[in-house]
Structures are given as C-alpha cells and as structure tokens.
Amino acid sequence: MTVNTRKPPAVLIVEDEPLIRMDAIDIVEDAGFRTYEAASADAALLVMERVDDIAILFTDVDMPGSMNGLELAAHVRNTRPSVKILITSGIFNVDQSSLPNGAVVIQKPYAMGHVTRKLQEIAAELDAPCDQD
Amino acid sequence: MSTSSDHLDGGGDTSADVSTSVAVLAPKGRDASVAVQVFAKAGIPSQSVPNLQALADLIERQIGAILITEEALSGPGADAVAQAIASQPSWSDVPFIVLANGTIARRSDHAASKMDVLRNAVLLSRPLHAEELTRAIRSALTARCRQYTARDQMEELQLRERQLYESEAKFHAIANSVDQMIWSTLPDGFHDYYNDRWYAFTGVPPGSTDGAGWNGMFHPDDQERAWQRWDRSLKTGEPYEIEYRLRHRSGEYRWVLGRAQPVRDKDGTIMRWYGTCTDIHEIKMAEEQRQLMLGEMNHRVKNTLAMVNVMVSQTLRRADSLEDAQLSIQSRIGMMAQAHDQLINATWTETHIREVIDAALAPHRTGEKRFEIEGPDIPIGSKQALGLTMALHELSTNASKYGALSVQQGKVCVTWSVESHNDDNTFRFHWVERDGPTVAPPLRRGFGSRMIEQALAGYFNGRAELLYDPAGLSFDLTAPLTGLTLQ
Numbered sequence: 001m002t003v004n005t006r007k008p009p010a011v012l013i014v015e016d017e018p019l020i021r022m023d024a025i026d027i028v029e030d031a032g033f034r035t036y037e038a039a040s041a042d043a044a045l046l047v048m049e050r051v052d053d054i055a056i057l058f059t060d061v062d063m064p065g066s067m068n069g070l071e072l073a074a075h076v077r078n079t080r081p082s083v084k085i086l087i088t089s090g091i092f093n094v095d096q097s098s099l100p101n102g103a104v105v106i107q108k109p110y111a112m113g114h115v116t117r118k119l120q121e122i123a124a125e126l127d128a129p130c131d132q133d
Numbered sequence: 134m135s136t137s138s139d140h141l142d143g144g145g146d147t148s149a150d151v152s153t154s155v156a157v158l159a160p161k162g163r164d165a166s167v168a169v170q171v172f173a174k175a176g177i178p179s180q181s182v183p184n185l186q187a188l189a190d191l192i193e194r195q196i197g198a199i200l201i202t203e204e205a206l207s208g209p210g211a212d213a214v215a216q217a218i219a220s221q222p223s224w225s226d227v228p229f230i231v232l233a234n235g236t237i238a239r240r241s242d243h244a245a246s247k248m249d250v251l252r253n254a255v256l257l258s259r260p261l262h263a264e265e266l267t268r269a270i271r272s273a274l275t276a277r278c279r280q281y282t283a284r285d286q287m288e289e290l291q292l293r294e295r296q297l298y299e300s301e302a303k304f305h306a307i308a309n310s311v312d313q314m315i316w317s318t319l320p321d322g323f324h325d326y327y328n329d330r331w332y333a334f335t336g337v338p339p340g341s342t343d344g345a346g347w348n349g350m351f352h353p354d355d356q357e358r359a360w361q362r363w364d365r366s367l368k369t370g371e372p373y374e375i376e377y378r379l380r381h382r383s384g385e386y387r388w389v390l391g392r393a394q395p396v397r398d399k400d401g402t403i404m405r406w407y408g409t410c411t412d413i414h415e416i417k418m419a420e421e422q423r424q425l426m427l428g429e430m431n432h433r434v435k436n437t438l439a440m441v442n443v444m445v446s447q448t449l450r451r452a453d454s455l456e457d458a459q460l461s462i463q464s465r466i467g468m469m470a471q472a473h474d475q476l477i478n479a480t481w482t483e484t485h486i487r488e489v490i491d492a493a494l495a496p497h498r499t500g501e502k503r504f505e506i507e508g509p510d511i512p513i514g515s516k517q518a519l520g521l522t523m524a525l526h527e528l529s530t531n532a533s534k535y536g537a538l539s540v541q542q543g544k545v546c547v548t549w550s551v552e553s554h555n556d557d558n559t560f561r562f563h564w565v566e567r568d569g570p571t572v573a574p575p576l577r578r579g580f581g582s583r584m585i586e587q588a589l590a591g592y593f594n595g596r597a598e599l600l601y602d603p604a605g606l607s608f609d610l611t612a613p614l615t616g617l618t619l620q
Contacts, residue, residue, distance in 0.1 A: 017436065017439070017440070018520070018587065018588035018589070018590070018591025018592050019440055019443050019444070019520075019523075019584065019588040019591075020439055020440065020443050021588075021591065022443070022447075022583060022584070022587045022588050022591075023442075023443040023446060023447055026447070026450070039591060039594075062432070064620055090432070090435040090436070090439065108435070108439055109438055109439040109442035109443075112446060
C-alpha cells in the first residue's frame with residue numbers, strides 16, 4: 001500500500017525483449033508512474049524481495065526462465081494480494097481460467113494510449129477504499 | 134481320320150472313342166469276326182487287333198474293355214501287355230474277358246498265372262454264346278465307366294487342390310511383399326492372421342499376438358483408446374481407423390496408421406475383418422516439425438511486429454519533424470529486414486559476428502577505407518545479432534550525419550575481443566570514431582542512443598556506454614561471452 005498518496009504508484013515491468021521493455025518503461029513513466037524493470041520472472045521476484053512499494057505488476061507471458069508471466073502473476077496474486085496485475089500477451093484469446101483473479105490483459109503489440117488508460121483505471125482502484133479482504 | 138464317336142458304328146473303327154470301345158484279340162479261327170459282329174449288333178463299338186503289342190498300345194490309351202482268347206495270352210508282346218497293365222494309374226483296372234481254352238477245370242498253374250497277370254479277368258467258355266458275351270462285355274464297360282467317373286472326380290479334386298494351393302501361395306506372396314502390416318480376425322475380433330511384415334516390425338514370435346495379444350504391443354498411453362475404437366467397430370461394423378504408437382523390435386515406439394474393414398456375406402453378416410498397419414512415423418515427425426516451425430515463425434513474426442511497433446513509436450516520440458521521422462523509420466525497417474535476411478541465410482538461431490558486422494556496415498562503406506574492422510569470428514545468437522545490427526545502424530547513421538563519416542578524412546574503428554580471466558570469458562566490443570568534427574554531447578537523447586545504451590545491453594546481458602569524447606564518439610559494450618548466445 002502506498003503510504004504517501006502524493007507519491008506516484010510504482011510499476012514493475014517484466015519483459016524479456018529489451019527494446020520492448022525500454023518502450024514499456026517510457027509509456028508507463030509518461031503516464032506518471034515510477035518504474036522498476038526485470039528481464040524475467042525470476043529477476044522480477046528478486047526485485048519484489050528488495051523493494052516493497054510495487055503496486056502494479058506489468059508482465060509479459062512468454063519469457064525464458066523457471067516460470068512464465070502467468071505463473072509469475074499467480075505467484076504474486078498469492079504472496080502479494082494487494083498488487084494489481086496487468087498482463088501483456090502476443091497470444092490472442094488467452095485462456096481466462098489461467099489468469100489470476102482481477103488480472104487485466106492487454107494484447108501485444110499494444111498502443112500507448114491503451115496502456116495508459118488501463119494503468120489509470122488500476123491506479124483509480126488503488127486510491128479507492130480497499131474492498132478486498 | 135473321322136472324329137465321329139458314333140458307338141453304333143462299331144466293328145474295326147479305330148476312330149471310335151477308345152475308352153468306351155472293346156478291343157478284340159483272337160488271331161485264330163473266326164472268333165474275332167464273330168465277336169465284332171455280335172458287338173456291332175448290340176451297338177457296342179469294338180475293334181479287332183492283330184497282336185499283343187497292338188493290344189498293349191490300346192491298354193495304355195485306356196481301352197474300355199478287352200476280349201481275348203486264352204491262347205492269345207502267350208507269345209511276343211505278352212511282356213508289353215503285362216507292363217501296360219502294371220503301369221495303369223491307380224483308378225484304372227482294365228476289364229478282360231478271356232475266351233477259355235478247353236474246359237476250365239483242367240487249367241495248368243502256368244495257364245492260370247497268365248490270366249492272373251490281367252488282374253481283372255472274367256473267363257467265358259467257348260463256343261461263343263452271343264447273349265452271354267454281350268452281357269459280360271456290357272457289364273465290363275459299365276464298371277469301366279465308373280472308373281472313368283472316379284478318375285474325373287479325382288482329377289477335379291486334384292485341380293482344385295492345386296488351384297487352392299496356388300491361390301494361397303499367391304496370397305502369401307502379395308501379403309508379404311507389401312510394405313504394410315496386414316492382419317485378419319474372426320467376426321468377434323479374434324486375431325488369427327498376421328503377415329510377415331508384422332513379425333518383422335514387432336520382432337515377436339509368430340502366433341504370440343493372436344487373439345487380443347496385439348493390444349500389448351501398443352504404447353501404454355494408446356492402448357485404452359485403441360481398444361475402445363476397435364470395440365466400437367466390432368459392435369457397429371463401421372470401418373476401423375486410428376493412429377497409435379506401435380512397439381518396434383528396436384524397443385522404440387513408432388507412429389502407425391491402423392485401418393480395418395469388415396467383409397460380409399450376401400446376407401450382410403460379417404465373416405471376417407481385414408486390417409492393415411502403415412508406418413507413418415516419418416510423416417508424423419515431419420508434421421510435428423512443421424507445426425513447431427509454424428509456431429516458431431508465428432512467434433518471430435509477432436515479435437518482429439512488436440519491435441517495429443516500438444521502433445516507430447520511439448522514433449515518433451523523439452522526432453524533430455515528421456519528415457525526419459519518416460526517413461528514420463524507413464531506414465530502420467530496412468535495416469531490420471536486412472538483419473532477418475541474414476538470419477534466414479544462417480540457421481535462424483545462430484550466425485557469426487563478422488558476418489553481422491559486415492552486413493550492418495555495408496550500406497555505410499563509401500568506397501574509401503573508412504572502417505577498420507577487427508576481431509575473432511565467434512558465434513552470435515539471433516537476438517544479439519539483431520540488436521547489434523540495430524546498434525551499428527544507429528551508430529553509422531549518426532556518424533554519417535554528425536560524426537567521423539560526415540567528413541572526408543574521418544575513420545571508424547570497430548574492434549572486439551574475448552578476454553579470459555580465470556573461468557570468466559568476457560566479450561568486449563568497441564566503436565571508436567577518429568578525425569571527425571569535434572563532438573559535443575547531444576542536447577537530448579534520441580532513439581539511437583537509448584537503444585544502444587539500454588536495449589543493446591539487455592540483449593547481451595551486459596553494459597553499454599556511449600562516450601562523447603570531443604576527439605570522436607566512442608561506444609563500449611562489455612558482456613559475459615555467454616551473453617552472445619543467450620536465448
């Protein structure tokens with residue numbers, strides 16, 4: 001939970017393709033968020049151990065390493081239920097049952113405006129009173 | 134010679150069917166001519182023969198019956214007759230009617246043995262009695278006729294047996310010469326035949342897969358499915374078709390296409406099932422390979438589109454004018470296309486660094502010795518090759534606009550090396566510009582510099598740095614050697 005409401009929420013961007021990761025950072029920062037980055041699910045977990053201000057997980061699905069983006073999202077949903085999850089995928093029609101509850105999916109390649117809008121919707125939920133237990 | 138076989142035509146006509154006519158040998162007196170006349174009257178074809186040798190010939194030709202006088206049994210040709218009788222086929226027993234020499238009671242052993250040689254002989258006393266003779270000869274001919282019938286039936290059976298044997302031999306030759314495994318079952322599905330291919334493929338002993346033993350030859354994961362499918366066909370009579378893995382004699386499971394059809398009688402009742410197994414392992418593997426390739430292609434195309442998307446949005450975000458952006462986008466897309474060409478020419482997954490660098494710099498070589506390129510030709514992964522191509526494109530384009538390549542005497546040094554320190558192999562790459570205009574750090578950072586410093590380092594899992602030395606721009610990349618082929 002963000003203690004200081006004036007401080008923008010932090011987004012952890014998990015994407016193995018460096019160029020796409022770079023662009024995602026630009027988009028997310030332009031939307032007014034702080035960012036952390038990781039090139040794999042394993043690296044993302046290390047970042048999450050290190051810092052505790054991550055409010056949103058922004059992850060790709062298909063990545064090398066011991067787990068893919070969906071597994072990472074499920075893990076985060078269990079261990080950090082307050083973290084909002086945004087999944088980007090190049091696969092059309094991602095199986096909804098494989099998604100953690102409340103996860104939002106964005107098709108790749110994504111348009112900047114679309115990502116910004118989704119992030120703002122999620123940020124609005126973060127500001128609202130907590131409705132989950 | 135007449136081919137007529139009119140039996141009424143009788144006496145001395147050699148053209149009559151030998152098998153239904155009577156040969157008469159009575160060289161002395163009038164017995165022969167009397168007998169022939171009696172037979173002619175009774176409508177029995179007959180012919181008079183001059184000696185034992187001629188008689189032997191007729192025996193060999195399966196004469197119907199023989200009338201002979203007892204005294205004619207001795208003399209030249211007797212051996213030939215004995216020989217002809219002995220060599221008769223098993224069904225044949227030529228009937229003789231012997232006209233006795235004197236009274237029957239006083240016959241010597243020698244005379245009796247002469248008659249025994251004939252095997253099937255009836256003795257008639259003389260003088261000839263027409264009716265007695267006619268009845269005796271009719272009876273002989275009737276018995277002879279039954280022999281012929283027996284012969285015909287036997288020959289027919291032998292022919293059928295031979296045909297059956299040939300047909301079966303032909304079936305086995307065909308069934309064992311095809312590439313497929315062939316099997317057959319009773320209507321209830323009991324397997325009772327497999328061709329040689331089945332045993333050659335599976336390596337199991339003949340007969341060991343009879344009944345339901347075949348199911349055990351299938352891959353454990355396919356057994357239940359195959360059994361259900363087969364059971365359904367047996368219950369409904371619909372053709373059986375399934376792909377499954379069959380254990381090869383090598384122990385390896387190979388993909389096989391199994392098919393079977395029922396054969397029905399005229400009432401529609403299933404008599405047997407005939408089936409085949411075709412080895413489709415190679416086709417199946419090629420198909421799987423193709424699916425993998427398609428998946429990989431799909432992934433790469435999407436990835437490429439995503440990168441183009443990033444490149445376009447990044448270029449537009451930082452462009453001075455729309456015109457500038459258009460030129461940059463076109464040239465960057467051209468560079469990406471060229472990088473893909475190169476990967477296609479290589480193995481898709483790996484190429485060599487020298488090739489990548491030469492290709493990336495080719496559009497910027499202006500004839501003179503503007504580039505010094507030196508380094509070991511080491512393998513580089515497809516992602517790293519694409520990243521390096523993009524970086525070199527940005528560096529070259531920048532050098533042509535503002536750096537060493539924008540003036541006549543300017544030069545660019547491209548060098549790389551692998552340094553070993555204990556167990557760590559470090560890859561170092563340098564781009565150094567000389568003799569160009571004085572360099573000043575840019576006022577704002579464009580796509581090129583950000584791509585080089587952030588993205589490129591990511592591809593190699595290393596560090597990248599642009600140095601705006603007033604004497605010339607330089608770029609350093611340091612990465613673990615393993616970063617060059619990171620997937």
